[in-house]
Amino acid sequence: MPKPPQAERSHQTERPMIEIRNVTRNYGSFKALDDASLTIKEGEFFSLLGPSGCGKTTLLRMIAGFDNPTSGLISVDGQSMEGIPANRRPTNMVFQSYAIFPHLNVEQNVAYGLKRLRLERSEEKRRVEEALAQVSLTGLGKRLATELSGGQRQRVALARALVMRPKVLLLDEPLSALDKKLREQMQVELRRLQQAVGITFVLVTHDQYEALAMSDRIAVMFGGRIAQVASPKEIYQRPVNRQVADFLGGMNFVKAEIVEENGASLVLDTLGFGRVKTDKPRAFVRNGGAATLGIRPERLRVLWDNATAKFEVAGKVVERHYFGEITHLIVEIPGLEKPLSVTETNDFGADDIPVGTSIRLAYDPEALVAMAD
Amino acid sequence: MTAMRRFLASGWLSTYAFLYVVFLYLPVIFLPIFSVNSAATPKFPLSGFTLKWYEDLPRTPALLDAAWNSLVVGVSASILSTVLGILAARSITRYRYPGRRAINGLIMAPLVLPEIIVAISMLLVILQLGLSLSLFTIVLGHVLICIPYSMTVLTAGFEGFDRSLEEASADLGESAFGTFRRVTLPMVAPAIISSLLVCFTISLDEFIIAFFLTGTEATLPIYIWGQLRFASKLPGVLALGTLLLAASFLLMTIAEILRRRAARRTQNEGGLHA
Numbered sequence: 001m002p003k004p005p006q007a008e009r010s011h012q013t014e015r016p017m018i019e020i021r022n023v024t025r026n027y028g029s030f031k032a033l034d035d036a037s038l039t040i041k042e043g044e045f046f047s048l049l050g051p052s053g054c055g056k057t058t059l060l061r062m063i064a065g066f067d068n069p070t071s072g073l074i075s076v077d078g079q080s081m082e083g084i085p086a087n088r089r090p091t092n093m094v095f096q097s098y099a100i101f102p103h104l105n106v107e108q109n110v111a112y113g114l115k116r117l118r119l120e121r122s123e124e125k126r127r128v129e130e131a132l133a134q135v136s137l138t139g140l141g142k143r144l145a146t147e148l149s150g151g152q153r154q155r156v157a158l159a160r161a162l163v164m165r166p167k168v169l170l171l172d173e174p175l176s177a178l179d180k181k182l183r184e185q186m187q188v189e190l191r192r193l194q195q196a197v198g199i200t201f202v203l204v205t206h207d208q209y210e211a212l213a214m215s216d217r218i219a220v221m222f223g224g225r226i227a228q229v230a231s232p233k234e235i236y237q238r239p240v241n242r243q244v245a246d247f248l249g250g251m252n253f254v255k256a257e258i259v260e261e262n263g264a265s266l267v268l269d270t271l272g273f274g275r276v277k278t279d280k281p282r283a284f285v286r287n288g289g290a291a292t293l294g295i296r297p298e299r300l301r302v303l304w305d306n307a308t309a310k311f312e313v314a315g316k317v318v319e320r321h322y323f324g325e326i327t328h329l330i331v332e333i334p335g336l337e338k339p340l341s342v343t344e345t346n347d348f349g350a351d352d353i354p355v356g357t358s359i360r361l362a363y364d365p366e367a368l369v370a371m372a373d
Numbered sequence: 374m375t376a377m378r379r380f381l382a383s384g385w386l387s388t389y390a391f392l393y394v395v396f397l398y399l400p401v402i403f404l405p406i407f408s409v410n411s412a413a414t415p416k417f418p419l420s421g422f423t424l425k426w427y428e429d430l431p432r433t434p435a436l437l438d439a440a441w442n443s444l445v446v447g448v449s450a451s452i453l454s455t456v457l458g459i460l461a462a463r464s465i466t467r468y469r470y471p472g473r474r475a476i477n478g479l480i481m482a483p484l485v486l487p488e489i490i491v492a493i494s495m496l497l498v499i500l501q502l503g504l505s506l507s508l509f510t511i512v513l514g515h516v517l518i519c520i521p522y523s524m525t526v527l528t529a530g531f532e533g534f535d536r537s538l539e540e541a542s543a544d545l546g547e548s549a550f551g552t553f554r555r556v557t558l559p560m561v562a563p564a565i566i567s568s569l570l571v572c573f574t575i576s577l578d579e580f581i582i583a584f585f586l587t588g589t590e591a592t593l594p595i596y597i598w599g600q601l602r603f604a605s606k607l608p609g610v611l612a613l614g615t616l617l618l619a620a621s622f623l624l625m626t627i628a629e630i631l632r633r634r635a636a637r638r639t640q641n642e643g644g645l646h647a
Contacts, residue, residue: 064544065543065544066540066543066544085543086540086543086544087543087544087545087546087548088546091544092544092545093540093541093544095537095540095541096537097535099535099537099538099540099541101541101542101556102560103559103560112542112545112547112555113545113547116545116546116547116551117546160541160545161544161545164546
């Protein structure tokens with residue numbers, strides 16, 4: 001599987017910025033993080049994605065220095081962080097609650113960390129202005145924290161961290177408190193900002209779209225373990241297991257039988273899709289003769305009238321759900337224990353297909369993903 | 374429901390509320406009234422308006438000594454109990470440990486202990502320790518009864534304090550002490566001042582413990598107690614009492630305003646969904 005091109009990232013290098021080596025964190029008998037290993041590269045926008053309780057925040061807080069590993073090693077920019085407290089680490093954090101100091105105004109909040117550097121007054125002022133400009137808050141320096149909207153508070157938190165010129169910026173669910181529209185706008189802005197400043201960003205989120213839209217690479221975590229680390233496209237198209245596939249958008253799962261396994265490919269027998277040859281996932285570990293075949297709902301296309309395709313399955317529409325620009329069809333396929341869900345754009349009238357209609361669906365065998373059971 | 378509404382409409386509720394307040398404050402109202410009455414005995418009808426009882430106050434050296442003693446005791450007791458209160462309130466609001474509730478209860482207990490029992494016990498302990506009775510021993514006694522009040526005010530100030538504020542400060546390079554000075558302290562400052570005022574007021578007005586634990590020096594309430602033996606001194610006592618009352622009201626009002634401001638400030642910061 002070739003890696004998607006990432007050449008346009010001007011600041012990204014191959015130099016490791018953060019190294020997580022076999023890090024475990026126990027709280028009593030609960031393993032919040034279980035033997036996690038990870039390398040985050042310089043200038044990368046990296047996301048830790050997973051449901052709540054998967055250990056992503058624990059890992060972020062250990063990088064920041066608010067928590068310490070039970071065992072294992074964390075290093076930032078080649079330097080071990082063991083025994084180094086939060087206030088002496090080259091990282092800065094944007095908190096989920098933003099943690100804006102309520103007794104200070106915007107300028108004083110942004111200058112908070114600079115005060116300790118004892119810069120010249122003009123230099124400090126220049127850096128504060130620059131940071132405020134970076135987050136489009138120019139002119140709001142004298143506002144009190146209590147007079148700001150949620151989006152503005154978030155920008156202050158960003159400016160306050162960026163002004164320190166950290167090697168790594170840590171973001172703990174920074175967009176979760178914003179409404180949908182503002183959240184989407186901030187996703188674009190955050191990404192643009194990261195490209196402009198070239199600092200390594202590590203984002204914690206439980207929102208898969210957020211992670212897909214912003215990141216260079218994503219680590220998907222479940223139950224304290226890292227399940228997969230890859231680019232957004234690879235994570236979405238080639239999930240290593242059902243859990244990852246399920247967490248990132250919808251996926252149809254079809255029972256399959258392994259007929260043949262060799263170095264790079266698998267031959268599977270399925271009821272609905274017949275005999276299929278697919279790429280073997282990198283982390284594929286055979287578990288008996290069974291496997292799962294997956295296909296994303298949007299990779300199944302409705303075949304109109306007499307159109308034919310090289311690869312197709314036939315079935316009957318049992319449910320139809322209208323979502324504006326798209327329609328969800330639930331299609332029963334003879335032989336499959338679960339109906340397939342199909343996402344079709346509405347430009348050809350998928351929203352008008354009556355329930356009960358017999359239809360044929362086309363698919364590209366490239367879109368079929370084999371997963372270990 | 375309609376009965377209740379009729380009751381309200383008939384004005385009975387406002388009459389009840391009026392009587393309630395009269396019951397609370399009528400005795401207190403007599404104090405300023407008789408303190409400007411020209412007769413030496415507090416009796417109706419009033420004989421005439423005068424300020425001479427007030428004018429006599431600063432000309433009484435014993436009273437000035439007592440006032441000074443009260444000031445010293447009040448300031449010391451309020452500072453000591455507020456410092457101890459800050460430590461305890463922070464521990465109770467910030468950390469989770471076994472026995473937290475029990476400790477909180479024990480600290481608050483002096484609030485409901487009979488003061489005379491506390492006074493006698495303290496007297497016994499102090500004598501056993503071989504300390505001599507002085508203003509210092511009064512301060513100790515007052516700290517004991519002030520801490521519960523100080524705790525109440527300060528816990529309200531510390532509660533809802535977003536912990537990530539302190540983490541943010543550390544994250545921006547500030548040391549633990551610097552964080553306390555630049556973030557924690559300014560945020561709870563109104564609560565601290567409020568606690569100081571409440572404790573000072575309590576110490577200023579407290580009689581029983583001061584009476585038991587003092588040596589030869591009198592605080593204002595002890596001075597007043599001493600003056601009550603002389604009928605002719607009563608108007609002076611009333612004037613002094615009025616001043617104490619006014620000072621207490623003023624201090625408590627300021628304290629309450631500050632306490633509310635502190636609570637509002639910490640609550641604002643919780644504004645995750647602002």
